[in-house]
Amino acid sequence: MLSRQPYGMWLLLMVALGLNAFVRAPMSLTNPEVSAQEVAKDQESETHTADPIEWVLIEDPPPNVPVPAIISNEHNTVAVNDNQLGVSVMVHWIIDGESVSRDIKTPFPWPDPIAIRGDYLTIDLGTAVAPIEVEARVFQTIDDNGLPTPPSPALWCKYLSLSSGCRITRADQGENWKIVIELPADPGATFVSLRGSWGLPSDYPPEIAPDWSRFDAAWLFAIDNG
Amino acid sequence: MRSFTLSCTALILIMLLSNAAPSDARKKNHRPNFPQEVAMDDSSVISDTAHEFTASQDCRGDVCAAQVQVVFMPFGCEGTSDNPHKSRFAEDRGRWEITGKSQTKCEQMIKRVTAANQLYRNHLVYWGAEGTPGFKSKQDSKYVEAVAVTACNNDLYLVAATHTLNGYNNKQYFGASGKSAAVTC
Numbered sequence: 001m002l003s004r005q006p007y008g009m010w011l012l013l014m015v016a017l018g019l020n021a022f023v024r025a026p027m028s029l030t031n032p033e034v035s036a037q038e039v040a041k042d043q044e045s046e047t048h049t050a051d052p053i054e055w056v057l058i059e060d061p062p063p064n065v066p067v068p069a070i071i072s073n074e075h076n077t078v079a080v081n082d083n084q085l086g087v088s089v090m091v092h093w094i095i096d097g098e099s100v101s102r103d104i105k106t107p108f109p110w111p112d113p114i115a116i117r118g119d120y121l122t123i124d125l126g127t128a129v130a131p132i133e134v135e136a137r138v139f140q141t142i143d144d145n146g147l148p149t150p151p152s153p154a155l156w157c158k159y160l161s162l163s164s165g166c167r168i169t170r171a172d173q174g175e176n177w178k179i180v181i182e183l184p185a186d187p188g189a190t191f192v193s194l195r196g197s198w199g200l201p202s203d204y205p206p207e208i209a210p211d212w213s214r215f216d217a218a219w220l221f222a223i224d225n226g
Numbered sequence: 227m228r229s230f231t232l233s234c235t236a237l238i239l240i241m242l243l244s245n246a247a248p249s250d251a252r253k254k255n256h257r258p259n260f261p262q263e264v265a266m267d268d269s270s271v272i273s274d275t276a277h278e279f280t281a282s283q284d285c286r287g288d289v290c291a292a293q294v295q296v297v298f299m300p301f302g303c304e305g306t307s308d309n310p311h312k313s314r315f316a317e318d319r320g321r322w323e324i325t326g327k328s329q330t331k332c333e334q335m336i337k338r339v340t341a342a343n344q345l346y347r348n349h350l351v352y353w354g355a356e357g358t359p360g361f362k363s364k365q366d367s368k369y370v371e372a373v374a375v376t377a378c379n380n381d382l383y384l385v386a387a388t389h390t391l392n393g394y395n396n397k398q399y400f401g402a403s404g405k406s407a408a409v410t411c
Contacts, residue, residue, distance in 0.1 A: 053305050055297045058390065058398035090352060103354055130295065132388060133402040137351055151350055156404075159296045173295070193351035199388045199400040202340055202363065211359050213342030213388040218352040 054159045056130040061198035061215045065093050066126035068194060068219055070114065073178070077117045084114045086123070086194065086219025093215045094208055104218070108146030113189050113222040121192060121223060123179040128170075132214065133197040136166045136181050142191055155181065187226040194219050300399050302333030303368075305389030309407040310345060312378060322378040322411035326385030328360065328403060332368040337394045339364055341372040343387035353384045363390075378411035 070084040078084075089104040125131065134157035139148035157166035157179055165182040183190060195218040200209060306329050313325035328343035340363040346353035357376025364370050372387065384406040391399045 052298050053389070053401040053403055055300050055389075055391070055399040055401040057295060057297075058400050090349075090354065092355065104349060104351065108351065130400075132400045133386065133404070135352060148350055151348075154353065195352035197386075197388075197402070199390065199402075201398070202338060202390055202392060211361065213344070213359065213361065213390075216355065220351065 054161075056132060056159075058199065058201050059129055060204075061200060062127040062129045064095065065091055065215075065217050066196070068123050068126045068179070068196075070116070070221055070223065071122055071124045071178075073122045078114060083124075084111060084221060084223075086221055087111050088217065088219055089193075090195070090216065090218035092212075093217060094212075097208060099209065099212075106145045106147065108142070108220065110142065110146050110191055110220050110222045113224040116223050116225055118225070119183055121181045121183055121190075121221075123181070123192075123194060123221065125177040125179060125196060127198075128174055128176050129198055130177060131168065131196045132199040133195075134166070134168055134179060135195045136179065137193045138181065138184060139191040139193075140184060140186065140188065148191065157181075183223075183225055188224065190223050190225060192221040192223065194221070297399060300391055300397065301336050301393050303330060303336070303339070303389075303391050303399075303401075304332075305330050305341070305387060305401045305403040307343065307385040307387045307403045307405045309405050310383040310385045310409055311407070312409055312411045313375070319377075324357075324376050324378045324383055324409050324411075326360070326374045326376075326383070327371055328374075328385060328387030328389070329369065329371045330387075330389040330391070332391070335366055335368045336391060337365065338390075338392035339367050339370050340390035340392075341370045341387055342390070343372045343374045343385055345374045345376040346384040346386055347376075347379070348382045348384075353386065355386075378409060380410045382406060382408050 065088065067088075068086040070078060070086075072078040072083075087109050089109065091100050091102045093100050135154040136157055137148075137152045137154055139152050141149050143149050155164050155166040157168050158164055159168045167180045168177055169180060170177050179194065181192065195216065197214045197216050199214050200212055204212075308327045308329075310324050310326040313323050315321070316323050324345060326343055326345045328341050330339050330341040332339060340361075342359060342361045344355045344359040345357045346355050348354075357374060360372030360374035362370040362372045374385065376383075384404055386404040387402065389401040389403065391401075
């Protein structure tokens with residue numbers, strides 16, 4: 001009996017070491033370079049940088065404020081012939097060499113809803129220049145002043161990430177960029193706001209846009225997906 | 227012998243327990259199949275980075291990186307923004323101010339690295355810019371930090387940054403980062 005006990009202990013130790021290796025295996029094999037610092041960093045609350053930043057090639061911003069429009073495509077069908085143009089509510093842009101800054105005022109000027117079919121809303125951004133940042137918000141009710149009730153957080157639209165419910169995409173180079181937004185499951189009137197930002201290159205004439213690093217604009221849309 | 231057995235058992239238990247927690251934490255943060263960098267197309271490998279990637283390496287759903295012309299970590303660079311926070315009481319203006327910091331940092335020196343940022347407030351249907359923007363740009367460098375400032379109105383604030391990279395190979399990239407938080411003063 002005494003001579004068998006050490007074997008038992010060694011067996012137990014080997015089983016434990018085996019279990020230890022098994023527990024460690026998933027992290028060491030899948031991502032051996034993850035450090036404690038990176039883990040801590042990932043756990044911070046973030047807005048639109050949950051994934052690594054999506055970098056785009058620098059190009060000059062659109063010369064004029066884009067005019068986005070709801071369109072039909074494979075994701076949805078607009079049930080009327082006229083595509084809805086976004087109602088411009090905010091502009092921070094250089095137009096004809098002059099800086100133009102305008103913010104939204106009440107009552108918010110929502111357009112009349114147009115009927116669409118589908119689980120997604122597709123908006124043609126009206127430009128082939130890649131935006132550096134797009135936020136969309138979806139509301140189901142507004143008050144007499146057009147203020148959304150309840151408020152809704154921003155969906156940060158991404159080129160590749162599928163996590164936000166909003167995608168920036170296009171089928172071919174040279175085409176206008178499209179924004180595809182996942183719609184709420186509840187049918188009925190839905191109000192959608194969109195803000196886009198286009199970066200200014202480092203060599204953009206500083207006398208034209210001193211202290212500016214981007215152009216911004218925002219629009220309102222309304223649909224009925226009942 | 228009994229004490230030796232107990233010691234061994236305790237040691238084994240400690241080893242098992244000490245490895246369980248980090249494993250869970252890392253599993254939670256594991257991003258399967260996410261690339262560190264993707265070239266613009268098969269012919270445009272970024273010459274002054276240590277990595278070479280092909281566009282086929284990253285597709286999400288029906289869209290691939292090359293199709294939308296997106297690059298991850300060009301020149302080993304990343305952009306970050308910190309939470310907006312109460313900074314100081316401005317005596318001359320009689321108000322508390324909020325600061326937002328954003329950084330552009332690269333693993334190696336590049337031709338020009340830039341960070342520009344701004345504080346935004348929630349305007350119900352979009353984030354609206356306000357206050358004084360931050361801007362920092364350096365030639366032949368790998369790190370800059372921009373600092374934006376605005377008045378504190380006890381609200382939800384967003385720090386949004388435009389990061390710009392100019393490489394020695396004449397490739398230039400834009401990136402955006404942002405972080406929001408409620409700030410009371």
